[in-house]
Amino acid sequence: xxxxxxxxxxxxxxxxxxxxxxxxxxxxxxxxxxxxxxxxxxxxxxxxxxxxxxxxxxxxxxxxxxxxxxxxxxxxxxxxxxxxxxxxxxxxxxxxxxxxxxxxxxxxxxxxxxxxxxxxxxxxxxxxxxxxxxxxxxxxxxxxxxxxxxxxxxxxxxxxxxxxxxxxxxxxxxxxxxxxxxxxxxxxxxxxxxxxxxxxxxxxxxxxxxxxxxxxxxxxxxxxxxxxxxxxxxxxxxxxxxxxxxxxxxxxxxxxxxxxxxxxxxxxxxxxxxxxxxxxxxxxxxxxxxxxxxxxxxxxxxxxxxxxxxxxxxxxxxxxxxxxxxxxxxxxxxxxxxxxxxxxxxxxxxxxxxxxxxxxxxxxxxxxxxxxxxxxxxxxxxxx
Numbered sequence: 001x002x003x004x005x006x007x008x009x010x011x012x013x014x015x016x017x018x019x020x021x022x023x024x025x026x027x028x029x030x031x032x033x034x035x036x037x038x039x040x041x042x043x044x045x046x047x048x049x050x051x052x053x054x055x056x057x058x059x060x061x062x063x064x065x066x067x068x069x070x071x072x073x074x075x076x077x078x079x080x081x082x083x084x085x086x087x088x089x090x091x092x093x094x095x096x097x098x099x100x101x102x103x104x105x106x107x108x109x110x111x112x113x114x115x116x117x118x119x120x121x122x123x124x125x126x127x128x129x130x131x132x133x134x135x136x137x138x139x140x141x142x143x144x145x146x147x148x149x150x151x152x153x154x155x156x157x158x159x160x161x162x163x164x165x166x167x168x169x170x171x172x173x174x175x176x177x178x179x180x181x182x183x184x185x186x187x188x189x190x191x192x193x194x195x196x197x198x199x200x201x202x203x204x205x206x207x208x209x210x211x212x213x214x215x216x217x218x219x220x221x222x223x224x225x226x227x228x229x230x231x232x233x234x235x236x237x238x239x240x241x242x243x244x245x246x247x248x249x250x251x252x253x254x255x256x257x258x259x260x261x262x263x264x265x266x267x268x269x270x271x272x273x274x275x276x277x278x279x280x281x282x283x284x285x286x287x288x289x290x291x292x293x294x295x296x297x298x299x300x301x302x303x304x305x306x307x308x309x310x311x312x313x314x315x316x317x318x319x320x321x322x323x324x325x326x327x328x329x330x331x332x333x334x335x336x337x338x339x340x341x342x343x344x345x346x347x348x349x350x351x352x353x354x355x356x357x358x359x360x361x362x363x364x365x366x367x368x369x370x371x372x373x374x375x376x377x378x379x380x381x382x383x384x
Contacts (some may be wrong), residue, residue: 005099005339006073008040010065010089011080012052015130016043019078020056021325022332029313029329032335036076042068048132064090069096076125076300076335079103083188085228087112088277090349094123101335103130105192106352108183110379113349113356120349125350128335132263135330136345137308137322138285142268142275143201145287151270156175157241157249159265161190162260166216166235173219173229187212187359193252193264195358196347198249201268205358206244207373210365212237215256221294282308283321 014166027035042065043049049061065081068074069092076099078202079089086109093100107113107131120127133139146154165171175181182188195205212234221227230259235256241249250300257263264279273289276299283304290297304311305318310333314326338345357374365372 001155003034005034005075005336006039006071007036007076007078008042008068008071008074009052009058009078009080010042010068010078011078012041012043012045012048013080016078016080017056018325019054019080019103019332020052020058022328023078024056025325025329026332026336028239030310030333030336033333034340035129036108036332036336037073039074040068040071058315066092069093071100075099076101076339078325080130082175082181083108083183085214087116090116090127091119094119094127097124098246098348099125099335099339100127101130101332102327102349104128104352105183105188105308106349106356108188110356110360110377112379113353115380117349117353118379121383126335126345127352128331128338128345129196129347129349129352129355130331130346131355132195132324133193133279133282134200134329135327135334136279136282137304137311138277138283139197139205140287141302141304141308142277144202145275146268146270150272151268151274151290152272154243154245154268154270154349156193156269157198157202157243157247157251158269159198159251160251160255160263160265161186161194162257162263162265163190164258165255167256167258169216170220172222177219177231177233179232181265182233184359184363185212185214185231185237186235186253186255187237187246188233188362190255191237191251191354191362192355192359194251194253194266195355197264197266198243199227199351199355199358200346201266202243202247202249204244204354205361205374207242207371208358208361208365209240210237210362211239211327212363212366214264234363235248237362237366239365284320 040060041053053061079102215235218228238252267276276286285302306312361372361374
């Protein structure tokens with residue numbers, strides 16, 4: 001196992017800074033893993049690259065991301081750029097023999113995601129997608145409970161992902177609302193997080209029915225005095241799903257849900273009980289077991305603590321709580337562990353492709369008004 005690994009971050013926005021934070025902190029928390037050497041930050045705006053590199057302790061700032069791919073000191077690359085750039089950057093990094101940590105959604109189109117997964121199969125580098133909510137120790141505990149049969153056989157799932165960052169119809173138009181730049185709307189930006197969780201907790205989806213709608217058809221264009229541009233992707237979506245294990249599900253997604261800031265909520269119902277979780281209360285898991293006297297049954301609140309690895313690496317006492325950036329640190333550790341162990345990370349490009357197929361299946365089912373099987377989808381055939 002190598003003791004050190006050179007890393008670079010492409011992008012200096014919200015997620016770029018999250019990746020930079022994670023690379024800076026991960027060795028202090030997971031000291032048994034290779035130490036990241038903070039080599040470079042890349043951004044098309046040179047001043048942003050310089051400011052981020054200085055703030056987080058990276059040694060170099062570059063304006064062209066291709067310089068990162070050509071730098072032999074860089075062994076792992078974080079791609080934290082707008083969605084349309086993911087495919088080109090990931091393919092270049094893999095061709096250069098580098099490990100790739102790419103933000104979600106994996107790509108704009110299913111064909112792009114397929115190309116990325118195909119490139120990863122023959123590459124030396126390990127890959128990981130940015131589904132940091134799956135790193136929550138409470139998700140790990142839910143997975144353990146389901147796996148040991150605590151709630152019996154899983155029979156039904158209800159899930160929602162709600163945010164209100166586009167609830168106001170006067171919020172300006174941006175690249176996220178254009179299919180060419182962003183791909184799917186709420187399905188690509190939000191639903192994929194829930195689908196990633198459910199893939200780990202319940203298993204793959206075998207077929208879906210879908211519906212979706214654009215609530216605000218146009219939005220004001222910044223700096224163009226009254227001009228409005230069309231919103232090309234969906235604000236809300238919903239799906240009926242069947243999992244491969246026979247469980248059913250009802251899922252809903254919205255980026256226009258007033259009052260919801262980061263709600264990734266689910267209920268998983270089994271033959272002996274149920275589990276429920278809400279990301280806005282990310283350090284809690286609710287468990288109901290159908291056992292004991294009926295008059296004393298009720299939900300049990302499980303508070304995150306050292307009994308739920310890797311919580312104890314951050315905080316030595318239960319109930320003190322982890323945060324969003326802590327999950328990103330755990331995610332960085334997942335990639336480092338895959339690199340050190342020579343094994344694929346759990347949510348690598350191959351697993352990510354199944355998530356992409358599921359969200360695209362919901363979109364296609366909405367258009368066809370029928371059941372769609374994600375495993376049967378091919379981006380190459382449809383251009384989707």
